[in-house]
Amino acid sequence: MRLAAAPGAVRKCLPGLxxxxxxxxxxxxxxxxxxxxxxxxxxxxxxxxxxxxxxxxYCLRRCSYCNFNKYISRSVNHVDMATCLQRETETLLRLSxxxxxxxxxxxxxxxxxxxxxxxxxxxETVAKHAGLRADAEVTLEVNPTPFGMAKLADFRHAGVNRxxxxxxxxxxxxxxVLGRDxxxxxxxxxxxxxxxxxxxxxxxxxxxxxxxxxxxxxEAELEELLLVCDDHVSLYQLxxxxxxxxxxxxQAGQLSLPGDEVMARMYESARRILQERGFLQYEVSNFARxxxxxxxxxxxxxxGEFLGVGPGAHGRFVPRxxxxxxxxxxxxxxxxxxxxxxxKRWGHATRxxxxxxxxxxxxxxxxxxxxxxxxxSHQHWGLFSPGLDLQQVVGESTEVKELQEQGxxxxxxxxxxxxxxxxxxxxxxxxxxxxxxxxxxxxAGLRGEHTTGLE
Numbered sequence: 001m002r003l004a005a006a007p008g009a010v011r012k013c014l015p016g017l018x019x020x021x022x023x024x025x026x027x028x029x030x031x032x033x034x035x036x037x038x039x040x041x042x043x044x045x046x047x048x049x050x051x052x053x054x055x056x057x058y059c060l061r062r063c064s065y066c067n068f069n070k071y072i073s074r075s076v077n078h079v080d081m082a083t084c085l086q087r088e089t090e091t092l093l094r095l096s097x098x099x100x101x102x103x104x105x106x107x108x109x110x111x112x113x114x115x116x117x118x119x120x121x122x123x124e125t126v127a128k129h130a131g132l133r134a135d136a137e138v139t140l141e142v143n144p145t146p147f148g149m150a151k152l153a154d155f156r157h158a159g160v161n162r163x164x165x166x167x168x169x170x171x172x173x174x175x176x177v178l179g180r181d182x183x184x185x186x187x188x189x190x191x192x193x194x195x196x197x198x199x200x201x202x203x204x205x206x207x208x209x210x211x212x213x214x215x216x217x218x219e220a221e222l223e224e225l226l227l228v229c230d231d232h233v234s235l236y237q238l239x240x241x242x243x244x245x246x247x248x249x250x251q252a253g254q255l256s257l258p259g260d261e262v263m264a265r266m267y268e269s270a271r272r273i274l275q276e277r278g279f280l281q282y283e284v285s286n287f288a289r290x291x292x293x294x295x296x297x298x299x300x301x302x303x304g305e306f307l308g309v310g311p312g313a314h315g316r317f318v319p320r321x322x323x324x325x326x327x328x329x330x331x332x333x334x335x336x337x338x339x340x341x342x343x344k345r346w347g348h349a350t351r352x353x354x355x356x357x358x359x360x361x362x363x364x365x366x367x368x369x370x371x372x373x374x375x376x377s378h379q380h381w382g383l384f385s386p387g388l389d390l391q392q393v394v395g396e397s398t399e400v401k402e403l404q405e406q407g408x409x410x411x412x413x414x415x416x417x418x419x420x421x422x423x424x425x426x427x428x429x430x431x432x433x434x435x436x437x438x439x440x441x442x443x444a445g446l447r448g449e450h451t452t453g454l455e
Contacts, residue, residue: 048099050317051299054085054122055310056111057336064179064249065207067241068109069312069334081336082118084343085309086125088332091347092307093130097320101126102304103137103296111141112148112155120158122309137162137295139203144190145182152193162201162294163194164234170221174210177255179245188228195230200292202230208270209238209263211246211255218266219273226277231292235270235285237263267424284371284423301372302380303365308332311339311349316356316364327361329354358385362393362437370426370433375410375417390416393440399432 057071093101104126106119119140126132139162140155142148152163167187169175175183182190194202206225208218225233238257240247249255258266271281279287283301286294299306308315308330315330333339333349342349356364365384369376381390394400395411403409408422409429422429 048097049102050096050098050100050305050307051296052089052101052104052126052307052309053313053315054089054104054106054111055308055313055332056106056108056114057311058113059108059110060113061179061181062245064177064246065238065241065244066179067244071109071336073336076113077340078115078118080340082115082121084340085118085122088309088343088348089122089125089307090129092309092315092317093126095319095321095348096305096307096317098130098305098307098317100131100133101136102133102299104132104139105296106138106140106160108141110143110148112143112151116151116154116158119155119160123159137201139164139294139296141166142190142194143182144187146186149186149190149193152190152197156197161198162203163198164203164205165191165194167191167204167225168207169210170224171217174213177211177246178207191228191230200231200290203232203234203292203294204229205234205236207236207238208266209258211250211257213258213266215262215265215269219269222270222273226273231279231288231290232294233274233279233287235267235287237267264424271424281423282373284426298372301368303361303368303384311336324355327356329356329360359437359440363434366433366437367430370416370418370430373417373423375415377415378413379415381415388440394433394436397432397436397439400436403429403432 055069057069058073058076060072062072104123106114106122111119123132123138138160140160141164142152144165144167155163165187166180168178168180170184170187172183191202191204204225206222208222240250240257246255250257257263271287274281274287278289280289281287282293283297286297288294303316305317305327306315307317309332311332312334313332315332316327317330318324318327330350331352333342333351339349362385365376365381369380376390378390385393390411394416400409400411403422404411407419408425410417410419410422418426418429
Protein backbone atom coordinates (compact mmCIF):
# COMPACT_ATOMS: atom_id res chain seq x y z
CA MET A 1 0.00 0.00 0.00
CA ARG A 2 1.36 3.36 -0.96
CA LEU A 3 0.59 5.93 1.73
CA ALA A 4 2.21 9.33 1.99
CA ALA A 5 4.52 9.29 4.97
CA ALA A 6 3.51 5.78 5.82
CA PRO A 7 6.14 3.21 6.84
CA GLY A 8 8.71 2.09 4.33
CA ALA A 9 7.28 -1.32 3.63
CA VAL A 10 3.74 0.02 3.35
CA ARG A 11 4.70 2.88 1.10
CA LYS A 12 6.59 0.91 -1.56
CA CYS A 13 5.13 -1.68 -3.88
CA LEU A 14 5.22 -3.07 -7.39
CA PRO A 15 3.36 -1.17 -10.13
CA GLY A 16 -0.37 -1.72 -10.01
CA LEU A 17 -0.62 -2.55 -6.34
CA UNK A 18 -0.75 1.11 -5.40
CA UNK A 19 -3.58 1.53 -7.89
CA UNK A 20 -5.40 -1.40 -6.31
CA UNK A 21 -5.05 0.15 -2.88
CA UNK A 22 -6.57 3.35 -4.19
CA UNK A 23 -9.36 1.22 -5.70
CA UNK A 24 -9.86 -0.32 -2.27
CA UNK A 25 -10.18 3.14 -0.73
CA UNK A 26 -12.87 4.05 -3.25
CA UNK A 27 -14.66 0.82 -2.45
CA UNK A 28 -14.81 1.87 1.21
CA UNK A 29 -17.48 4.32 0.16
CA UNK A 30 -19.37 1.77 -1.92
CA UNK A 31 -19.59 -1.19 0.42
CA UNK A 32 -21.12 -1.62 3.84
CA UNK A 33 -20.29 -3.32 7.07
CA UNK A 34 -20.76 -7.05 7.45
CA UNK A 35 -22.68 -8.56 10.32
CA UNK A 36 -20.40 -9.21 13.25
CA UNK A 37 -19.33 -5.71 14.29
CA UNK A 38 -19.80 -6.69 17.92
CA UNK A 39 -17.02 -9.22 17.40
CA UNK A 40 -14.84 -6.53 15.86
CA UNK A 41 -15.49 -4.26 18.84
CA UNK A 42 -14.45 -6.97 21.27
CA UNK A 43 -11.23 -7.87 19.45
CA UNK A 44 -10.18 -4.25 18.87
CA UNK A 45 -10.86 -3.18 22.45
CA UNK A 46 -8.62 -5.92 23.80
CA UNK A 47 -5.73 -5.21 21.43
CA UNK A 48 -3.38 -3.05 23.48
CA UNK A 49 -0.11 -3.57 21.59
CA UNK A 50 0.83 -1.43 18.61
CA UNK A 51 3.77 -0.26 16.55
CA UNK A 52 4.87 3.33 16.01
CA UNK A 53 5.89 5.12 12.82
CA UNK A 54 7.62 8.50 13.17
CA UNK A 55 7.96 10.73 10.10
CA UNK A 56 10.88 13.14 9.72
CA UNK A 57 9.80 15.34 6.77
CA TYR A 58 13.02 17.14 5.87
CA CYS A 59 15.54 16.40 3.13
CA LEU A 60 18.55 18.26 1.75
CA ARG A 61 17.31 17.72 -1.81
CA ARG A 62 14.43 16.08 -3.62
CA CYS A 63 15.14 12.91 -5.58
CA SER A 64 13.91 12.99 -9.16
CA TYR A 65 11.45 10.11 -8.67
CA CYS A 66 10.12 10.95 -5.21
CA ASN A 67 6.66 12.27 -4.34
CA PHE A 68 6.78 11.51 -0.60
CA ASN A 69 5.77 14.16 1.91
CA LYS A 70 9.14 15.87 2.25
CA TYR A 71 10.41 19.41 2.50
CA ILE A 72 13.72 21.06 1.62
CA SER A 73 14.63 23.36 4.47
CA ARG A 74 17.92 24.93 5.49
CA SER A 75 16.69 26.15 8.86
CA VAL A 76 14.88 23.40 10.75
CA ASN A 77 13.83 24.31 14.28
CA HIS A 78 15.12 21.12 15.86
CA VAL A 79 14.00 22.05 19.38
CA ASP A 80 10.39 22.63 18.33
CA MET A 81 10.41 19.57 16.07
CA ALA A 82 11.63 17.30 18.85
CA THR A 83 9.17 18.76 21.35
CA CYS A 84 6.24 18.30 18.96
CA LEU A 85 7.19 14.75 18.03
CA GLN A 86 7.28 13.89 21.72
CA ARG A 87 3.98 15.60 22.45
CA GLU A 88 2.12 13.99 19.55
CA THR A 89 3.54 10.60 20.51
CA GLU A 90 2.30 11.07 24.07
CA THR A 91 -1.15 12.22 22.91
CA LEU A 92 -1.72 9.34 20.50
CA LEU A 93 -0.47 6.79 23.02
CA ARG A 94 -2.96 8.15 25.53
CA LEU A 95 -5.78 8.31 22.98
CA SER A 96 -5.19 4.73 21.84
CA UNK A 97 -4.62 3.43 25.38
CA UNK A 98 -1.79 1.31 23.99
CA UNK A 99 0.11 -0.35 26.81
CA UNK A 100 3.04 -1.72 24.82
CA UNK A 101 4.90 -0.61 21.69
CA UNK A 102 6.44 -3.56 19.86
CA UNK A 103 8.56 -1.63 17.35
CA UNK A 104 9.38 1.87 16.14
CA UNK A 105 10.28 2.97 12.60
CA UNK A 106 11.80 6.39 11.88
CA UNK A 107 11.13 7.18 8.21
CA UNK A 108 11.01 10.19 5.96
CA UNK A 109 12.08 12.34 4.37
CA UNK A 110 15.60 11.78 5.65
CA UNK A 111 15.43 10.87 9.35
CA UNK A 112 19.21 10.47 9.48
CA UNK A 113 19.27 14.29 9.30
CA UNK A 114 17.55 14.44 12.68
CA UNK A 115 19.67 14.95 15.79
CA UNK A 116 20.21 11.63 17.60
CA UNK A 117 18.85 13.38 20.70
CA UNK A 118 15.47 13.69 18.95
CA UNK A 119 15.39 9.94 18.32
CA UNK A 120 16.29 9.27 21.94
CA UNK A 121 13.63 11.70 23.18
CA UNK A 122 10.85 9.98 21.20
CA UNK A 123 11.91 6.56 22.48
CA GLU A 124 11.98 7.88 26.04
CA THR A 125 8.45 9.23 25.57
CA VAL A 126 7.27 5.81 24.42
CA ALA A 127 8.93 4.10 27.37
CA LYS A 128 7.41 6.58 29.82
CA HIS A 129 3.83 6.61 28.54
CA ALA A 130 3.29 3.09 27.22
CA GLY A 131 6.31 0.89 27.51
CA LEU A 132 8.75 -0.19 24.83
CA ARG A 133 9.14 -3.94 24.63
CA ALA A 134 12.55 -5.20 25.66
CA ASP A 135 12.98 -6.86 22.26
CA ALA A 136 11.52 -3.92 20.31
CA GLU A 137 12.90 -3.40 16.81
CA VAL A 138 13.89 0.27 16.35
CA THR A 139 14.67 1.08 12.72
CA LEU A 140 16.11 4.25 11.23
CA GLU A 141 16.14 4.98 7.49
CA VAL A 142 19.62 6.18 6.52
CA ASN A 143 20.72 8.21 3.54
CA PRO A 144 24.23 6.87 2.81
CA THR A 145 26.10 10.15 2.66
CA PRO A 146 29.26 10.82 4.68
CA PHE A 147 27.16 12.98 7.01
CA GLY A 148 24.66 10.19 7.56
CA MET A 149 27.36 7.60 8.12
CA ALA A 150 29.17 9.78 10.68
CA LYS A 151 26.07 9.82 12.90
CA LEU A 152 25.32 6.08 12.88
CA ALA A 153 27.11 5.39 16.17
CA ASP A 154 25.23 8.25 17.86
CA PHE A 155 21.93 6.88 16.59
CA ARG A 156 22.90 3.48 17.95
CA HIS A 157 23.51 4.99 21.36
CA ALA A 158 20.16 6.79 21.10
CA GLY A 159 18.37 3.45 20.92
CA VAL A 160 18.33 2.50 17.22
CA ASN A 161 19.06 -1.21 16.71
CA ARG A 162 18.32 -1.62 13.00
CA UNK A 163 19.26 0.44 9.94
CA UNK A 164 17.55 0.63 6.56
CA UNK A 165 20.11 2.04 4.12
CA UNK A 166 18.86 3.66 0.90
CA UNK A 167 21.56 2.36 -1.44
CA UNK A 168 19.19 2.41 -4.47
CA UNK A 169 22.00 1.75 -6.99
CA UNK A 170 25.70 0.95 -7.19
CA UNK A 171 26.06 2.87 -10.46
CA UNK A 172 27.02 6.50 -9.98
CA UNK A 173 25.43 7.71 -13.21
CA UNK A 174 22.12 6.11 -12.22
CA UNK A 175 22.33 7.74 -8.80
CA UNK A 176 22.80 11.08 -10.53
CA VAL A 177 19.74 10.51 -12.72
CA LEU A 178 17.73 9.57 -9.64
CA GLY A 179 18.83 12.81 -7.98
CA ARG A 180 20.53 11.07 -5.06
CA ASP A 181 23.14 12.96 -3.05
CA UNK A 182 25.47 10.01 -2.49
CA UNK A 183 27.69 7.88 -4.71
CA UNK A 184 28.33 4.14 -4.74
CA UNK A 185 31.40 4.35 -2.51
CA UNK A 186 29.46 6.34 0.09
CA UNK A 187 26.79 3.64 0.02
CA UNK A 188 29.24 0.78 0.44
CA UNK A 189 31.03 2.47 3.35
CA UNK A 190 27.72 3.27 5.06
CA UNK A 191 26.54 -0.33 4.78
CA UNK A 192 29.86 -1.52 6.21
CA UNK A 193 29.62 0.84 9.19
CA UNK A 194 25.97 -0.02 9.79
CA UNK A 195 26.81 -3.72 9.81
CA UNK A 196 29.59 -3.11 12.31
CA UNK A 197 27.18 -1.36 14.66
CA UNK A 198 24.14 -3.63 14.15
CA UNK A 199 25.37 -6.95 12.74
CA UNK A 200 22.53 -8.94 11.20
CA UNK A 201 20.12 -6.01 11.47
CA UNK A 202 20.85 -3.91 8.40
CA UNK A 203 18.54 -3.70 5.40
CA UNK A 204 19.45 -2.25 2.02
CA UNK A 205 17.00 -0.70 -0.45
CA UNK A 206 17.69 -1.06 -4.17
CA UNK A 207 15.66 0.18 -7.14
CA UNK A 208 15.39 -1.66 -10.44
CA UNK A 209 13.83 -0.63 -13.74
CA UNK A 210 15.89 2.54 -13.88
CA UNK A 211 16.31 4.57 -17.10
CA UNK A 212 18.50 2.72 -19.58
CA UNK A 213 18.95 -0.31 -17.31
CA UNK A 214 19.18 -3.72 -19.01
CA UNK A 215 18.46 -7.12 -17.51
CA UNK A 216 22.13 -8.14 -17.65
CA UNK A 217 23.27 -4.96 -15.91
CA UNK A 218 20.63 -5.40 -13.21
CA GLU A 219 21.65 -8.99 -12.50
CA ALA A 220 25.34 -8.04 -12.30
CA GLU A 221 24.57 -5.13 -9.97
CA LEU A 222 22.48 -7.27 -7.65
CA GLU A 223 25.21 -9.91 -7.49
CA GLU A 224 27.69 -7.18 -6.53
CA LEU A 225 25.38 -5.82 -3.86
CA LEU A 226 24.90 -9.26 -2.31
CA LEU A 227 28.65 -9.50 -1.74
CA VAL A 228 28.54 -6.61 0.74
CA CYS A 229 25.01 -6.43 2.13
CA ASP A 230 23.74 -7.81 5.41
CA ASP A 231 20.77 -10.14 5.88
CA HIS A 232 17.85 -8.07 4.52
CA VAL A 233 17.18 -6.69 1.04
CA SER A 234 14.22 -4.63 -0.18
CA LEU A 235 13.64 -4.43 -3.94
CA TYR A 236 11.53 -1.68 -5.44
CA GLN A 237 10.56 -1.22 -9.05
CA LEU A 238 10.92 2.35 -10.21
CA UNK A 239 7.54 3.86 -10.99
CA UNK A 240 6.76 7.23 -12.52
CA UNK A 241 4.95 9.52 -10.11
CA UNK A 242 3.11 12.42 -11.71
CA UNK A 243 4.65 15.78 -10.89
CA UNK A 244 8.17 14.47 -10.26
CA UNK A 245 11.19 15.61 -12.26
CA UNK A 246 11.69 12.08 -13.60
CA UNK A 247 8.09 11.96 -14.81
CA UNK A 248 8.63 15.18 -16.74
CA UNK A 249 11.88 13.88 -18.26
CA UNK A 250 10.21 10.70 -19.49
CA GLN A 251 7.20 12.60 -20.80
CA ALA A 252 9.57 14.90 -22.73
CA GLY A 253 11.39 11.92 -24.24
CA GLN A 254 14.66 12.74 -22.49
CA LEU A 255 14.70 9.41 -20.64
CA SER A 256 12.94 6.09 -21.04
CA LEU A 257 12.26 3.23 -18.64
CA PRO A 258 12.48 -0.47 -19.52
CA GLY A 259 9.28 -1.99 -20.89
CA ASP A 260 6.84 -3.99 -18.76
CA GLU A 261 8.16 -7.32 -19.99
CA VAL A 262 11.75 -6.40 -19.12
CA MET A 263 10.61 -5.10 -15.72
CA ALA A 264 8.88 -8.41 -15.02
CA ARG A 265 12.01 -10.36 -16.01
CA MET A 266 14.13 -8.15 -13.74
CA TYR A 267 11.87 -8.94 -10.80
CA GLU A 268 11.84 -12.66 -11.51
CA SER A 269 15.61 -12.82 -11.95
CA ALA A 270 16.12 -10.92 -8.69
CA ARG A 271 13.91 -13.39 -6.85
CA ARG A 272 15.91 -16.28 -8.27
CA ILE A 273 19.31 -14.74 -7.49
CA LEU A 274 18.31 -13.86 -3.95
CA GLN A 275 16.96 -17.34 -3.36
CA GLU A 276 20.20 -18.87 -4.62
CA ARG A 277 22.12 -16.68 -2.15
CA GLY A 278 20.07 -17.88 0.81
CA PHE A 279 17.54 -15.04 0.99
CA LEU A 280 13.97 -16.15 1.53
CA GLN A 281 11.25 -13.95 0.10
CA TYR A 282 8.71 -13.21 2.80
CA GLU A 283 6.86 -10.34 1.11
CA VAL A 284 6.42 -8.91 -2.39
CA SER A 285 9.45 -6.64 -2.08
CA ASN A 286 11.35 -8.05 0.90
CA PHE A 287 13.90 -10.82 1.34
CA ALA A 288 15.79 -12.03 4.40
CA ARG A 289 18.25 -14.68 5.47
CA UNK A 290 19.15 -15.93 8.92
CA UNK A 291 15.68 -14.98 10.14
CA UNK A 292 16.30 -11.23 9.69
CA UNK A 293 12.73 -10.33 8.73
CA UNK A 294 11.46 -6.92 9.81
CA UNK A 295 9.03 -7.46 12.68
CA UNK A 296 7.85 -3.86 12.33
CA UNK A 297 6.83 -4.28 8.71
CA UNK A 298 5.26 -7.68 9.42
CA UNK A 299 2.93 -5.90 11.83
CA UNK A 300 1.61 -3.75 8.97
CA UNK A 301 1.10 -6.68 6.63
CA UNK A 302 -0.69 -8.57 9.39
CA UNK A 303 -3.01 -5.60 9.94
CA GLY A 304 -1.78 -4.72 13.39
CA GLU A 305 -2.58 -1.38 14.99
CA PHE A 306 -0.02 1.35 14.46
CA LEU A 307 0.34 4.98 15.45
CA GLY A 308 1.58 7.54 12.93
CA VAL A 309 3.43 10.53 14.36
CA GLY A 310 4.83 13.48 12.43
CA PRO A 311 3.80 15.54 9.38
CA GLY A 312 1.69 13.49 6.98
CA ALA A 313 2.03 10.24 8.95
CA HIS A 314 -0.73 7.63 8.70
CA GLY A 315 -2.03 5.47 11.52
CA ARG A 316 -4.57 2.74 12.23
CA PHE A 317 -5.83 2.41 15.79
CA VAL A 318 -8.87 2.45 18.06
CA PRO A 319 -9.34 5.75 20.00
CA ARG A 320 -10.20 3.94 23.24
CA UNK A 321 -9.78 6.97 25.51
CA UNK A 322 -12.72 8.64 23.74
CA UNK A 323 -14.88 5.53 23.98
CA UNK A 324 -14.07 4.42 20.45
CA UNK A 325 -14.70 0.80 19.53
CA UNK A 326 -13.77 0.79 15.85
CA UNK A 327 -10.36 1.23 14.30
CA UNK A 328 -9.77 4.57 12.61
CA UNK A 329 -7.59 5.41 9.60
CA UNK A 330 -5.80 8.64 10.52
CA UNK A 331 -3.68 11.15 8.62
CA UNK A 332 -1.64 13.89 10.26
CA UNK A 333 -1.31 17.40 8.84
CA UNK A 334 1.18 17.45 5.97
CA UNK A 335 3.08 20.76 6.16
CA UNK A 336 5.65 20.76 9.00
CA UNK A 337 5.12 24.33 10.24
CA UNK A 338 1.34 23.93 10.29
CA UNK A 339 1.72 20.50 11.89
CA UNK A 340 3.87 21.96 14.70
CA UNK A 341 1.40 24.78 15.28
CA UNK A 342 -1.48 22.32 15.63
CA UNK A 343 0.48 20.00 17.90
CA LYS A 344 1.36 22.91 20.17
CA ARG A 345 -2.30 23.91 20.32
CA TRP A 346 -4.10 20.56 20.49
CA GLY A 347 -1.43 18.02 21.44
CA HIS A 348 -1.68 16.34 18.03
CA ALA A 349 -2.30 17.29 14.40
CA THR A 350 -4.73 14.68 13.12
CA ARG A 351 -6.15 16.29 9.98
CA UNK A 352 -8.32 13.43 8.75
CA UNK A 353 -9.81 10.34 10.36
CA UNK A 354 -12.10 7.71 8.89
CA UNK A 355 -13.80 5.12 11.06
CA UNK A 356 -13.38 1.70 9.49
CA UNK A 357 -16.34 -0.65 9.54
CA UNK A 358 -16.02 -4.41 9.41
CA UNK A 359 -15.66 -4.68 5.64
CA UNK A 360 -13.14 -1.85 5.49
CA UNK A 361 -10.98 -3.60 8.05
CA UNK A 362 -11.25 -6.95 6.25
CA UNK A 363 -10.22 -5.26 3.01
CA UNK A 364 -7.00 -4.14 4.65
CA UNK A 365 -6.41 -7.59 6.11
CA UNK A 366 -6.85 -9.06 2.61
CA UNK A 367 -4.82 -6.52 0.63
CA UNK A 368 -1.92 -6.39 3.07
CA UNK A 369 -1.89 -10.07 4.01
CA UNK A 370 -1.60 -11.29 0.44
CA UNK A 371 1.66 -9.37 0.07
CA UNK A 372 3.19 -11.97 2.38
CA UNK A 373 4.39 -15.28 0.96
CA UNK A 374 2.70 -16.95 3.93
CA UNK A 375 -0.55 -15.27 2.97
CA UNK A 376 -3.47 -15.19 5.39
CA SER A 377 -4.04 -18.19 7.62
CA HIS A 378 -7.55 -19.20 8.64
CA GLN A 379 -6.58 -18.51 12.23
CA HIS A 380 -5.39 -14.98 11.42
CA TRP A 381 -8.49 -14.20 9.37
CA GLY A 382 -10.61 -15.48 12.25
CA LEU A 383 -9.15 -12.85 14.56
CA PHE A 384 -10.89 -10.22 12.45
CA SER A 385 -13.87 -12.19 11.18
CA PRO A 386 -14.76 -15.24 13.29
CA GLY A 387 -18.23 -15.49 11.78
CA LEU A 388 -17.25 -15.37 8.10
CA ASP A 389 -14.42 -17.59 6.92
CA LEU A 390 -12.19 -17.22 3.87
CA GLN A 391 -14.05 -19.90 1.94
CA GLN A 392 -17.30 -17.97 2.34
CA VAL A 393 -15.72 -14.63 1.45
CA VAL A 394 -13.67 -15.53 -1.63
CA GLY A 395 -13.79 -19.28 -2.21
CA GLU A 396 -17.20 -19.31 -3.89
CA SER A 397 -16.26 -16.75 -6.54
CA THR A 398 -15.98 -18.06 -10.10
CA GLU A 399 -13.14 -15.65 -10.81
CA VAL A 400 -11.22 -16.78 -7.74
CA LYS A 401 -11.69 -20.41 -8.70
CA GLU A 402 -10.22 -19.60 -12.12
CA LEU A 403 -7.19 -18.00 -10.46
CA GLN A 404 -6.73 -21.19 -8.45
CA GLU A 405 -6.97 -23.32 -11.57
CA GLN A 406 -4.35 -21.10 -13.23
CA GLY A 407 -2.01 -21.78 -10.32
CA UNK A 408 -1.88 -18.14 -9.20
CA UNK A 409 -3.85 -18.36 -5.97
CA UNK A 410 -4.04 -21.05 -3.29
CA UNK A 411 -6.94 -21.56 -0.88
CA UNK A 412 -6.52 -24.65 1.25
CA UNK A 413 -6.46 -25.90 4.83
CA UNK A 414 -3.67 -23.40 5.65
CA UNK A 415 -5.49 -20.34 4.36
CA UNK A 416 -5.26 -18.00 1.36
CA UNK A 417 -1.98 -17.11 -0.35
CA UNK A 418 -0.40 -16.39 -3.70
CA UNK A 419 1.71 -18.93 -5.51
CA UNK A 420 5.25 -18.03 -6.58
CA UNK A 421 3.86 -16.92 -9.94
CA UNK A 422 0.85 -15.21 -8.40
CA UNK A 423 2.87 -12.99 -6.09
CA UNK A 424 4.48 -11.35 -9.13
CA UNK A 425 1.05 -10.31 -10.46
CA UNK A 426 -0.69 -9.60 -7.16
CA UNK A 427 -2.23 -6.39 -8.47
CA UNK A 428 -4.26 -8.37 -11.00
CA UNK A 429 -5.50 -10.84 -8.37
CA UNK A 430 -6.93 -8.33 -5.93
CA UNK A 431 -10.05 -7.06 -7.81
CA UNK A 432 -11.99 -10.37 -7.79
CA UNK A 433 -10.99 -10.96 -4.17
CA UNK A 434 -12.21 -7.53 -3.11
CA UNK A 435 -15.40 -7.98 -5.10
CA UNK A 436 -15.96 -11.28 -3.35
CA UNK A 437 -15.72 -9.48 -0.05
CA UNK A 438 -18.01 -6.75 -1.33
CA UNK A 439 -20.63 -9.33 -2.27
CA UNK A 440 -21.14 -10.07 1.42
CA UNK A 441 -21.90 -6.44 2.25
CA UNK A 442 -25.27 -4.74 2.24
CA UNK A 443 -26.54 -1.30 1.33
CA ALA A 444 -26.96 0.49 4.64
CA GLY A 445 -24.84 1.84 7.45
CA LEU A 446 -21.85 3.43 5.79
CA ARG A 447 -19.70 5.35 8.23
CA GLY A 448 -18.80 8.97 7.68
CA GLU A 449 -15.52 10.78 7.41
CA HIS A 450 -14.15 13.31 9.88
CA THR A 451 -11.78 16.05 8.80
CA THR A 452 -11.34 18.00 12.01
CA GLY A 453 -8.09 17.98 13.95
CA LEU A 454 -10.01 18.09 17.24
CA GLU A 455 -10.93 15.02 19.25
